[in-house]
Amino acid sequence: MIANAHPVAPEELMALLDGELGSEEARAVSAHLEECAECRRLAEQFRAVSREMNGWTVEDAPAARGESVMEEAVRSAGSGKPDGATRFVLWGMPRWATGGGALVVIVCVLAVSGALIFHGGPLAKQPPMVTFVNPQSQPSTGSFSADGQDTANTSSRRAAAELKALPSPAAVAGIVNQETRLAANQALEAAPPPAPVPDGSRRAPAYAGAEGKISMNGGGGGQTIGPAATGPMIARTVTLAIVVKDFPAARAALDAILVRHGGYSAQLTANTEENVQRSLQDSLRIPAPELATAMAELKALGRVENESQSGEEVTQQHADLVARLQNSRETEQRMRDILAQRTGKIEDVLQVEEEIARVRGEIEGMEAEQQALEHRVDFASVDLHISEELKEQFRSPSASVGTQVRNAFVTGMRNAAETLLGLMLFIEEAGPEILVWLVLLGTPGYLLWRRYRGVRSRV
C-alpha cells in the first residue's frame, strides 16, 4: 500500500491523527499529508474506522443500581481513611480480628497438646504396677563347691546385690525394670539349699543375703573378714591432662617425679613429630601413699586442662579371694594327708594326685589374682596426657602448587564424570516412569490449559 521509501511512516500519520506527536513532528507530518494523496487516503481510512466504532453505542446504565454506590460513599465519607475500615474484610470481620482469632486457636491447640505430651494422658497418670521383692526378706544361702557348679549361686548373688544397690524399695518403684526383678526372683528361688558336703568339713563361705558381710566357716573355728577388720582397700585411678610450654623440660621433670616417688611408667606413647603439636600419653603407677604429693608435682608442670579421680573399693573382692584361697589350701593339705597316711589301690592314688594338681592350679591362679589386686591398691594408676601449647609455624605446603592444581583438576573432572553418570543412571532408571506420569497427568492438564487460554481470549 505504502512504499518503504515513503518519508512518513503510516504509524506516524496515525499518531498525528491521535494528537500524539510533538509540535515539530506534527508540523512535518501534516505538511506531508497535504501533498501526499496516498497518505490522505490512509488518514481517511483511520477516520472511517473511528467513525464506525463510534457507532457502537451502549444503552444507558440502569439508574436504580447507583444507589448502593452512593450509600457506600456516604458511609465511608469523612472517616479519614475510607479505605481502612472495609479494605481488609474477611467474612464481615476485620482481618486483624480474624488473624488474632486464628492465633488464639493455634496457641490453645499447642498448649493442650503440650500439656498432654509432657504430663501424660489419663492412662499415663496411673502409677505403674510394681511388685517389689525385698532382697533382705528372702535371704539366700548358697554354697560354693570346688568343682565350679556355683553359677546359680553367683547369679543370685549378683541379682541380690543389684537390688541392694538400689536406694529403697519405695523410691525405686517404677524405676526397677521388669527384667531385673524377674531375674532376681528367679535367681533367689533357683539358689540351691546348702549342698551336702561330702566330708562335712569342706564348707564354703555362706552369704547371708546381700548384707555385704562375709562369714566364713572353714576348718574348725568361725572367722569373720569384714571391711572393719583390715580397713578399706581402695584402688585409685586418676586421669590428668596437662598443657605445657616447654615439652622436653616437662618430660625430664616427669621422669624425676617418678624416680622421687618410687613410681614407674607402665606404658608411654610420645608423639614428637616435627611441625605438629607434641604430646605424650603415659600410664603411670605411683605408690598410693605418694599419690597426693606426686599429683601436686605433676600439676605444677603446666596448665591442668582436665582432671578426674576415682576410687574403687575392692575390700570385699579381696576378702572373698583370701577366703577362697585359704579353703583351697586346706583342701590341698587334706589331700596330701590322705596320700601320706592311707594306702589304697593305685587308681585311687592317681585320682587323689590328679585332684591335688587341679587344686594347686586353682590356688596359683587365685594367688596371682590376689597379688594383682593388692598391686592395684598399693599403686595408684595415673593416666597422664601432656601436650605442648600449639605454636603454629609457617611452613611450606606439603605438595607443590602445580601438584595441588593438578590434583584439584583431576578431582573436579572425576566428580563431573560421576555426576554425569549419576544423572544418566537416574534418567535410565526413573525416566520411563516419569514419562508415563507426564503423559497421564500432562495430557489432561495441557487440554485444560488450552481450553482456558481459548476461553480467555474470547471473554
Added chain:
Amino acid sequence: MEDALRAFVLHSDAANAGPKPDDRAVAGEDSDEQLMLAYARGEVAAFSALFGRYRQPVFGFFRRRVADAAQAEELAQETFLAVVRAAGRYQASALFRTWLYAIAFRILRAHRRKAAFRATFLGAPDEAAEPVTAAGQDTAAMMRQAVGRLDAMDREVLLLREFEQLSYAEIGELLDLPLNTVRSRLFRARMALHELLAARAGASTSANKEAL
C-alpha cells in the same frame, strides 16, 4: 495550518465518551482531581458529581467488553465501590480518569480470570445473545463481533484509545507495554478492523444483491 491540523485529529464525540477536562475548566467546574480530593476530605457531594460524570463511561467500558449487560453494570458498580474504598490513597499527581480506568481494568481482568476458570471447569460461558432490535444494537452486535476477532491485546489497546480516549502513554502504563508497542499494536488493530469491516460490508452488499 493549526485549524487544518485540528480538523484531521480523530475525534470521538459519542454520547458516552468521557467528559473532557478542558471543557469543564472553561465552564468553571471543578476538575475530577479536585472533586476526588474533596471527597477524600469527606464531601459526599463531590463524589456524587464524579459519579454522575463517570457512571455512563464506566458502564460503557464494561458493556463493550462483557457480553452480559447485567454483569457489566455489576462490574461498574464494583469499580465505584473500589474507588470509594481507595479514596484515602488517591494522589493528585495521577489523573483521576487514568486512575479510574486502571481500577476498572483490574476489576475486568479479575472478572475475566474467574469467567475463564469457570468456563474451563464448569462448562462454556453463557454467551448472551445480542438483542438485534434497534439499529444501534445492530451496529453494536456487528462491532462486537468484528472487534472480537482481533488479537486480544490489540483489541484492548484499540478500545482504550477509541472509547476511553486514553493517551498512548496511559495505555502503555495500564497494559504494561512500551510506548512504541502501543503505537504499533494500535496501528495493526485499526488496519485489521478496517479490513474486517470492509469485508463485512462487501458480503452484505452481495447478499443484498442476491436477495434482490
